Amino acid sequence: MVNQYMPNQPQFALESDLAGEFPLYLYWPQDKSTLFFSKSITALLNDARVPKPLKVSEEGLSFLLQSGVVPPPKTAYQDIYIVSIGDKAQVNTQNGKVQVIFSHEFPFMNANRLSANEMEPDEDLILKMLAEATISRIDDSKPSFLFHSAGKDSNAIALALAEAGWQKKVTLITHKSKGASDESEISARIAGELGFEHRVLHEIDLLNAQHHQAIDDYFINAPFPCVDNVTLAYPLYAFQEPELINSNLIFGDGNDSHMMSPPNKRQRSSLPYSKLTSKASFMRNHISSSSKITSLLRTPAEWFGKSGLSLRDSLEIYPASISVYPYWSRESELRKHWDIFDFKSDIYSTRTITERMIRKLHNFVDVIDSKLILPFADPKIASYFAKMPENYLFDRNELNNKLILRKILKDRIGLDSDAIGKMGWTYDSSAIVVRNWDDIVSEMNDCKLWHEPGLAKVIARLKTIMQSKHKYADLSGKLIYRVYLLSAWANRNKYLNG
Structure with missing residues (x-):
């Protein structure tokens, strides 16, 4: 079921269930003329009142390239939002336009x-x-x-x-x-x-x-x-x-x-110095994804599962990329006095x-x-x-x-x-890349989002590292795989190409 809010209807708040079993999905167009929301993303995206094809969000795609995730409420699409664990969307009308104010409060503090x-x-x-x-x-x-x-x-x-x-x-x-x-x-x-x-x-x-x-x-x-x-x-x-x-x-x-998600030993030891070293954010424009100093530039928040292409490589491939540093820096600052167990969780x-x-x-x-x-x-x-x-x-x-x-x-x-011990089943994505190289490259080259010369340059460098005994060989293969996944989505997805 898809619900609609129109201007001048009573204000209300949207929240998901406590642990995010059923996130809420919102369509809020840039002209702020209306709001559609549903517990089903397919119901929302297939609704005739939601215009297709959807447009790629430059911000969302930048986060996927550099961080591996788009932080809610934003998504990879323009005008599509998510409300999940601890999120709230306050909906009202101002001057005849639908306004949505998003906020987040973690509900499981120790x-x-x-x-x-x-x-x-x-x-x-x-x-x-x-x-x-x-x-x-x-x-x-x-x-x-x-x-x-x-x-x-x-x-x-x-x-x-x-x-x-x-x-x-x-x-x-x-x-x-x-x-x-x-x-x-x-x-x-x-x-x-x-x-x-x-x-x-x-x-x-x-x-x-x-x-x-x-x-x-x-x-x-x-x-x-x-x-x-x-x-x-x-x-x-x-x-x-x-x-x-x-x-x-x-x-x-x-x-x-x-x-709760306890930090590992490396995260616990890295957070104190990352508060200082991450401030050298200008370096993100100058280092490759396989640079040894990449980890030094992470904000505290990025130590908790956020990694990807460097800003320089992201810009080479996708010139519309924005830096994810301001967001993660702000999120880190908001939690600077938090217990690390709450922070990571x-x-x-x-x-x-x-x-x-x-x-x-x-x-x-x-x-x-x-x-x-x-x-x-x-x-x-x-x-x-x-x-x-x-x-x-x-x-x-x-x-x-x-x-x-x-x-x-x-x-x-x-x-x-x-x-x-911690086994954690693995998936050899690098083998997919190596054994299906021509198909992987063809898919990436067909993607209209990318800057072809920059794509070729970055992928060639990552391939060389992937095939070596370099410390970041596995990471380089995974980054190629990431660009391939985004390319296949952009090339084929019915909500973008319908």
Whole structure:
């Protein structure tokens, strides 16, 4: 459903649910004549009252190139906005024009938690809530899949479903990574012990005509561009497992806000000096993306999952680029007195997680007409963890996270997250670039957004580094992949080219 606000109607405020399970999407034209809003981005973009083709936002594209994410409420499109975790859009009329004032307030500050003597987690209740949050959202007429790994989030959901007796109604499915990061064997073992069917998804490096068609269909229909490293894996998942189409897809994402995101050791040590070194922002105009001093120029906020092309390289490829420094500098300044755990959790969960990691999931389910289920983003679950004392969630010294989930999984299914360590399944996007080089280059060259000589210059340099033993070889491959993803979106997307 798409709602409309017209001038002189009563003022009101738009907010998403607590943990951003259902972001709100807005169309607010530059002439401020009206406002359309919906919980469904496809409903909004397909509404005949929203003019097409949409126009690319120079600001949004600049953020995607340099930071890997467009911070809400802005998007990659002109006139399209997002309201997500902690965001508010105050809507009113001034001089006959619709006015929207956006603001943001992180709703999960640690200071608002109960003390250790006021609350002790109820493990049975946590699993019951997870099961209810999952089962209540499942459409029984469709097959259901839980994207499963060796991690804490998906295993907590799997355990909750098993204790609720849903083993025969949900299939666990796992990405098989290359090398030591592969979690599929651990996942298969856990699935067997809990009584679930288990399937494996494989990486596809060398793309054939059918793979290209699946990828083309994805870029045509994806509502937003997304430069997450795993983006291309998803249309190839649906190619491998057609049952994923028009199904219930359950993911463990959505708890990094209310369960908090501890900084890693490098982030904790880097933030104090980044407050000073980032002020040399003029250097961003003069260094390449693979420069050793790139990290020194990051603002504190950019240490939390924001990276990409340098401003110089971004301008070479896309001359309309703007610097992202003023935005991230301002966001850092606003939080300069914050506890680092609050600082990271806000910036990381409401920007990087929601608009890169979870955005790729929204895109995927919209493209294949499936239903996205994020049990941890359920408002009841978010509220429960929001008040939980921090000593049950993270360790300020060891920097471990989700302590209560670690305990539940170790006690009930013998999964020792401390022993396994941080695996985090990987996707070899550089192999896609190398093994399909001609197609990748052709897609980038066809993109009318780019300055051809600058594109050729930057890509040639990044390719040389990618094929070397340089410290930034992997990063260089990922940056080429990023430009390719944005090119394919710009070339094919129906909302830009319809």
